[in-house]
Amino acid sequence: MYDILSLAGDVIDALRLFDVTQFIVPHVGVGGEIEAKPATEIDMSKLLRGSLIFLAGMGTFFGLVLAAAAKKFAVKVDPRVEQVLDCLAHAHCGACGYAGCEQYAEAVVKDPNVSPSLCTPAGAKAAEKVALITGKKAEVKEPIFARIMCQGGRDKAVKKYKYEGVVDCRAAVLAGGGDKSCIYGCLGYGTCVRVCPFGALSMGPDELPVVDLTKCTGCRKCEAACPKRVIEVLPASKRVIVACHSKDKGGETRKHCQVGCIACNICAKVCPFDAPKVESNLSKIDLDKCRVCGLCAVKCPTKAIADFITHRAKAVITEKCVGCHTCAKVCPVEAPSGEQKKRHSIDTNKCIGCGICTARCPVQAIDGTFNAAEVFRLAAEKKKKAAA
Amino acid sequence: MDFGKLFELVVSASLVNNYVFTMFLGLCIFFGVSKKMETAMGMSVTFTAVMMISAALSWMVFKFIMVPLNIEFLMIIVFIGIVAGLVQGSDTIMRKVSPDLYYKLGIYLALISTNCIILAVPLSNVGNKYGFVESIAYALGSGIGFSLALIIMASIREKLELANVPRYFRGLPMAFVVTGLIALAFTGFSGLITL
Numbered sequence: 001m002y003d004i005l006s007l008a009g010d011v012i013d014a015l016r017l018f019d020v021t022q023f024i025v026p027h028v029g030v031g032g033e034i035e036a037k038p039a040t041e042i043d044m045s046k047l048l049r050g051s052l053i054f055l056a057g058m059g060t061f062f063g064l065v066l067a068a069a070a071k072k073f074a075v076k077v078d079p080r081v082e083q084v085l086d087c088l089a090h091a092h093c094g095a096c097g098y099a100g101c102e103q104y105a106e107a108v109v110k111d112p113n114v115s116p117s118l119c120t121p122a123g124a125k126a127a128e129k130v131a132l133i134t135g136k137k138a139e140v141k142e143p144i145f146a147r148i149m150c151q152g153g154r155d156k157a158v159k160k161y162k163y164e165g166v167v168d169c170r171a172a173v174l175a176g177g178g179d180k181s182c183i184y185g186c187l188g189y190g191t192c193v194r195v196c197p198f199g200a201l202s203m204g205p206d207e208l209p210v211v212d213l214t215k216c217t218g219c220r221k222c223e224a225a226c227p228k229r230v231i232e233v234l235p236a237s238k239r240v241i242v243a244c245h246s247k248d249k250g251g252e253t254r255k256h257c258q259v260g261c262i263a264c265n266i267c268a269k270v271c272p273f274d275a276p277k278v279e280s281n282l283s284k285i286d287l288d289k290c291r292v293c294g295l296c297a298v299k300c301p302t303k304a305i306a307d308f309i310t311h312r313a314k315a316v317i318t319e320k321c322v323g324c325h326t327c328a329k330v331c332p333v334e335a336p337s338g339e340q341k342k343r344h345s346i347d348t349n350k351c352i353g354c355g356i357c358t359a360r361c362p363v364q365a366i367d368g369t370f371n372a373a374e375v376f377r378l379a380a381e382k383k384k385k386a387a388a
Numbered sequence: 389m390d391f392g393k394l395f396e397l398v399v400s401a402s403l404v405n406n407y408v409f410t411m412f413l414g415l416c417i418f419f420g421v422s423k424k425m426e427t428a429m430g431m432s433v434t435f436t437a438v439m440m441i442s443a444a445l446s447w448m449v450f451k452f453i454m455v456p457l458n459i460e461f462l463m464i465i466v467f468i469g470i471v472a473g474l475v476q477g478s479d480t481i482m483r484k485v486s487p488d489l490y491y492k493l494g495i496y497l498a499l500i501s502t503n504c505i506i507l508a509v510p511l512s513n514v515g516n517k518y519g520f521v522e523s524i525a526y527a528l529g530s531g532i533g534f535s536l537a538l539i540i541m542a543s544i545r546e547k548l549e550l551a552n553v554p555r556y557f558r559g560l561p562m563a564f565v566v567t568g569l570i571a572l573a574f575t576g577f578s579g580l581i582t583l
Contacts, residue, residue: 046458051457051462054454054459055462066473066476066477073483075483166550166552168550171550
């Protein structure tokens, strides 16, 4: 006990020796030069009163002035503008055609002619909400995604020189139109990846951009930024596309790239719906006609047609089959087989689900393909007419 | 009023004692707003204007209220209050009076109220015992210095976007490296003016 007391006494003695006032406190930082007054001159109660009154007074003054200003200078904002703004994507991508989200929100509230479904990034749900707030009608819009119209990656396309400049397509294109031999191809320096406000694009292992469809909103920023115009924004359901923009002649394209469209016209010939058409050495699929059966993608000799549908419903032959062998004759991949006048079967490994046999079967015995329901309905209608 | 002395003050505040490059204050706004030239310009103009007004206001409050009341020790709180009130007030008024200006510059106002340079300037005005005109000149100099820093940085960063920066240096790390290099260059101004 005594030890502790004596220790405390020692400490206090040491503190007395350590007189702070004998040191000159250096001016540290800003505002350090306040002159301290001797303690006797300061009237604590007065000081406390003064500071309290001043602080309270300043607070009240600012409060009152700001309140008065807020009232006097109140800006009438249509509350619907704020509500609309809450629904939008806040990407300021400009897909709607306005400078930013605020401008679009204002326009859609004030101008009756502005459509409520212009904010593609926010999607259909937001369009419905905006329509509800503004009292307009939302148009049902199919979502759109960016598609890379080039498959000529590192191993597949030829380069004409080694580019060692700034890693950006817009810079690379200045050097003789880029380092790819094919002047229509993707340069692969990732300008689109950098402009995408949603992080939907990334560079794949073969130096081609990959679109993450869960993030892509179809705002068209990448489409505008790409110096080769190799990105197209297309409706989500159109998942079979000619992923090539080369308008060179077939032989020329072959020299530059293994997966270019050589304008061989095979896609146009095999398509049951007449969707592809070859114009100026490039096949283009008419999106209104295309039923995404995927037949052209299978038949394309250079695999220039990309098919994003990985699993198609395959054809199944039902008990109605009379064994006429029509399906085996029309099938482009020789999937159906069987003896005459006996029930046929379909090799599911070969079948691509193109639906041609379903449409051609005289007794509607083939089910399972994408067009089966429609074919059956048409056949039933025909029967009804014939009966009547 | 000695005009030469005021000019020296402006030059000293903007170049020799540049708040960003020699004192490393206000870095959050400096890095946040210097990505694009357009925003950097908007921020510079707004910042300088707010800085001068707040310096004048806080000088008057300090001289005519706080010194007579012996409450100089409250200056940090009071100056923050003045700046915040001023910024909020000008935000409200600008929105009504000139919406165009508000949409161009108003968005930066909220950022400014929490900046440390805007507090440091009134504090050093008091510390250096500047008069009214000198305080404003010092605020102007600091504003010019900050604008200069922002504009230099924005023009470098716009170019940097295209450069092939090593992966781990991309973005903010590279910006810090560049800031350090500019700060080194700014030490060249030291000793130019001794007040």
